[in-house]
Amino acid sequence: MTELPLVLLHAFPLDARMWDPVRAPLAERFRVITPDQRGLGRSPLPETEAEPDLADAARDVVALLDKLELDQVVLGGCSMGGYLALAVLRLAPERVGGLVLIDTKATADTPEAAQTRLDVANRAEAEGVKDWLADANLPNLLADTASAGVRARVRELIDAQPPSGVAWAARAMRNRPDSVDLLRETDVPALVIVGERDAITPLAAANTMVEALPDATLAVLPDVGHLTPLEDPAGVVEAILGWVS
Numbered sequence: 267m268t269e270l271p272l273v274l275l276h277a278f279p280l281d282a283r284m285w286d287p288v289r290a291p292l293a294e295r296f297r298v299i300t301p302d303q304r305g306l307g308r309s310p311l312p313e314t315e316a317e318p319d320l321a322d323a324a325r326d327v328v329a330l331l332d333k334l335e336l337d338q339v340v341l342g343g344c345s346m347g348g349y350l351a352l353a354v355l356r357l358a359p360e361r362v363g364g365l366v367l368i369d370t371k372a373t374a375d376t377p378e379a380a381q382t383r384l385d386v387a388n389r390a391e392a393e394g395v396k397d398w399l400a401d402a403n404l405p406n407l408l409a410d411t412a413s414a415g416v417r418a419r420v421r422e423l424i425d426a427q428p429p430s431g432v433a434w435a436a437r438a439m440r441n442r443p444d445s446v447d448l449l450r451e452t453d454v455p456a457l458v459i460v461g462e463r464d465a466i467t468p469l470a471a472a473n474t475m476v477e478a479l480p481d482a483t484l485a486v487l488p489d490v491g492h493l494t495p496l497e498d499p500a501g502v503v504e505a506i507l508g509w510v511s
Contacts, residue, residue: 270363271297272506273327273339275347277369277407277493278439279399279432280423281307284344287499295507296340301330303350305431318438324353331361342366342506344495345467346435352445355452365456365479366506369464369492371471372445372478383440387433395432400424409463409491416496449478456482457509459502461490483509 272292276284282300292298304323305311316322327350331339341362343351348370355362375383390399400421407420449456456479460472469486476482485505490497 271299271336271339272366273299273301273331273341274366275303275327275341275343275350276300276306277345277347278435279306279395279403279427280420281309281427283307283423284493284496288495288503291499291503292506295510299330299334299339301327303347303435305434306427309431311428311431311434318434318441320350320353320438320442321357323350323438324357327354328358328361337361338363340364340366340510342368343370344368345370345492346439349439349442349445352448353442356445356448359452362452362454364454364510365452366459366509367456367472367475368459368502369461369467369494370475371467372449372475373471374442374444375440380440383436387436387440390429390432390436394429395427396425399427399432406465407492408497409461409489411463411489412491412497416493420493420496446474446478449475450480453480455509457485457506458482459485459487459494459505461492461494461497462486462488463490464492464494466492485509 274285276282282302285300289298302309304326338361341351341354348367458472458475460469476484487494487498487501495502
């Protein structure tokens with residue numbers, strides 16, 4: 267597994283720049299690939315009338331692996347990136363040689379969470395995302411111990427996202443299936459990382475994944491919230507490098 271490239275899929279509503287603090291130290295050990303997901307960052311949103319579905323975003327990831335001529339990778343994701351990693355695992359399990367699930371969960375949305383995502387999608391399309399989306403998300407994305415610099419960076423990344431991509435992603439996450447049984451069936455090693463103060467996908471959600479996975483390692487990072495690669499990049503790097511050593 268240590269010879270495989272590491273693909274890292276970003277959180278919502280951010281883009282691949284969220285991996286900047288961990289990319290260089292991880293690249294000393296792996297080939298690191300950090301794509302923008304469809305409609306976010308610099309990745310275009312394909313024109314389609316189909317209902318948003320993470321399976322389509324998973325096909326984007328598999329197409330990228332094909333383009334890069336990578337038969338198998340260690341697939342990692344934070345938050346929505348974890349949901350997408352599980353969608354790739356469902357679509358093309360033979361391409362996944364290991365999993366790194368960071369501040370994410372395997373269960374589907376509750377009806378209340380699904381409605382909130384739909385509200386976000388509709389508002390993004392009607393008003394854009396500047397300011398209000400960051401204001402709504404920052405209290406849950408980061409622990410109150412996060413530095414002013416991290417807060418400013420997260421706000422900058424959220425404000426930069428295309429409203430159409432935010433709306434597509436919110437609807438796609440709303441429609442995702444429960445993946446706990448999928449984890450039970452996988453035979454690849456997995457690392458589950460969670461911030462001790464993660465308010466969105468807390469330790470209980472991480473434990474659910476660890477209990478379902480046949481070969482899982484859990485790393486709990488103290489005093490940080492949902493965006494551990496930005497709040498505690500050294501802790502994330504240490505956890506991943508320790509897992510593969």
